[in-house]
Amino acid sequence: WSILGYELMRGQECGLLLGTCPGHQPPDRDPRPQTNQRDRFKLTLSLPLVQLAERYGNIFSLRLGRDKAVVVNGFKMVKEALVNQGDIFAGRTLTPVFERINRGQGLSMSNGYMWKQQRRFAMSTLRNFGVGKKTLESTILEESRCLLEAIMEKKGLPFDPHLLLNSAIANIISSVIFGQRFEYNDTQFQKLALSHPPQGRPYTLTLISFSLSLFLQRFLQLYNAFPTVMKQLPGRHNDIFRNYKKVVAFLTQQIQTHRENWEPSEPRDYVDSYFRHNDPEAQFDDENLCYCTLDLIIAGTETTSTTLRWALLYMMKHQQVQEKVHEEINRVIGQARQPSMDDRPNMPYTDAVIHEVQRISNIVPLNLPRLTTRDTTLGGYFIPEGTQIIPNLTSVLFDKNEWETPDSFNPHHFLDASGEFVRKEAFMPFSAGQRICLGENLAKMDLFLFFTSLLQKLTFHSPAGVEPSFDFQVGLTLSPLPFQICASMR
Numbered sequence: 001w002s003i004l005g006y007e008l009m010r011g012q013e014c015g016l017l018l019g020t021c022p023g024h025q026p027p028d029r030d031p032r033p034q035t036n037q038r039d040r041f042k043l044t045l046s047l048p049l050v051q052l053a054e055r056y057g058n059i060f061s062l063r064l065g066r067d068k069a070v071v072v073n074g075f076k077m078v079k080e081a082l083v084n085q086g087d088i089f090a091g092r093t094l095t096p097v098f099e100r101i102n103r104g105q106g107l108s109m110s111n112g113y114m115w116k117q118q119r120r121f122a123m124s125t126l127r128n129f130g131v132g133k134k135t136l137e138s139t140i141l142e143e144s145r146c147l148l149e150a151i152m153e154k155k156g157l158p159f160d161p162h163l164l165l166n167s168a169i170a171n172i173i174s175s176v177i178f179g180q181r182f183e184y185n186d187t188q189f190q191k192l193a194l195s196h197p198p199q200g201r202p203y204t205l206t207l208i209s210f211s212l213s214l215f216l217q218r219f220l221q222l223y224n225a226f227p228t229v230m231k232q233l234p235g236r237h238n239d240i241f242r243n244y245k246k247v248v249a250f251l252t253q254q255i256q257t258h259r260e261n262w263e264p265s266e267p268r269d270y271v272d273s274y275f276r277h278n279d280p281e282a283q284f285d286d287e288n289l290c291y292c293t294l295d296l297i298i299a300g301t302e303t304t305s306t307t308l309r310w311a312l313l314y315m316m317k318h319q320q321v322q323e324k325v326h327e328e329i330n331r332v333i334g335q336a337r338q339p340s341m342d343d344r345p346n347m348p349y350t351d352a353v354i355h356e357v358q359r360i361s362n363i364v365p366l367n368l369p370r371l372t373t374r375d376t377t378l379g380g381y382f383i384p385e386g387t388q389i390i391p392n393l394t395s396v397l398f399d400k401n402e403w404e405t406p407d408s409f410n411p412h413h414f415l416d417a418s419g420e421f422v423r424k425e426a427f428m429p430f431s432a433g434q435r436i437c438l439g440e441n442l443a444k445m446d447l448f449l450f451f452t453s454l455l456q457k458l459t460f461h462s463p464a465g466v467e468p469s470f471d472f473q474v475g476l477t478l479s480p481l482p483f484q485i486c487a488s489m490r
């Protein structure tokens, strides 16, 4: 799937056969992008899927090798599918790669009764362990203090914020799942937090990230198209399966240790609570627990940390926006205490900046693919049961009918004339409907508390003579290329 995202975001044709839904006449102009755009602002104007929607309408089909997918575009049509027909568009496709990795278990690739029960359990357990409450707020604030200290140790010199941000965010989800945080220089923790695999250091999240980056490679497309043949062949696709085996071994060991010290009457965290849950039909067993924790770690770390990296980049680029955030922090929080979620309603500008960063950074551009669970019609077209659906979130977050200046960074998208925060229905970075991001509330707490804590104490700027670059890469998320940043004390 990422291959498709990567190639489409890069503006390449990737050998797709295009089909239109019946009755739609394309206009004369050629919708294909002319170049590989590297400027982020230009990029958003040239997204091939958005252009294809202009040519073929808000619903069209693509043939991806042997599979067919229907792309749904624009706020109104995506909402009609994901929200108004929520139960029909709530399935997931299990590709041969995931079939081999987790056999459709876990939270994000599962279906039917098992998915519903696992999701319900995960959401209530996240709440029980503090999501949306003061308990988790204090965990995040404690982590913000550690992050600030680590950044201050850089003494204003240029550094790459990726590892520190990943480590801090991974600590939050880790405290919910395993009941513990790790020091940033803890090798155990390095296993969880590193994003790029240093040569010869096969750590766990390193392995995950490394494997995710492999999802960009064409050989995985081949594996999905010809699994029986590819299973027999040597090649880099085997690295993915080897790496996942090691990650699963690490998580299994964590789960095993928990079982040994388990006190049923006093659940310490997600893993302990899972042991108490008994529903064999929904597969509440140790194997599934392993895949659920893996999903939560992957989905709960890379996404939020990538958004924070984009936020720092936009602050470097738009110094006047950063100054206005500083002013609001001074007025509402001051320097004597840490931020709190209770401050958010009093900080409309900061809230709007965070929302606008999420909108324009568009980190999950094509959403996760969905599958129809029964026959339906959408926008007048018949869509049979079992059809793959691409709900194109880019077309929602940049929908010309919903946003005043869709292609520029503009916090006023979320402010009214008197400077009050306004919610926008088309703000869908977490998607919508029954499979809407399960960690939305946690991500929102993380983003507000980390962002305000950092800007309360620090000013971010580019190293001398360096212009912030919005070049990106597409892996699990659409993320900035590695960059250097300077942070000075306010």
Ligand code: HEM
Pocket: 107, 108, 109, 119, 173, 295, 296, 299, 300, 301, 303, 304, 307, 363, 364, 367, 368, 369, 429, 430, 431, 432, 434, 435, 436, 437, 438, 439, 440, 442, 443
């Ligand atoms: C800025 C941060 C985040 C963004 C932008 C984001 C975005 C998304 C999106 C677009 C989806 C696909 C929804 C769909 O299929 O329609 C998703 C699913 C998911 N997210 Fe997030 N996410 C974020 C943070 C998190 C966090 C912190 C967690 C963990 C607690 C998490 C856990 C999940 C899970 C488990 C799923 C699969 C849900 C399912 O299939 O039922 N996400 N997320």
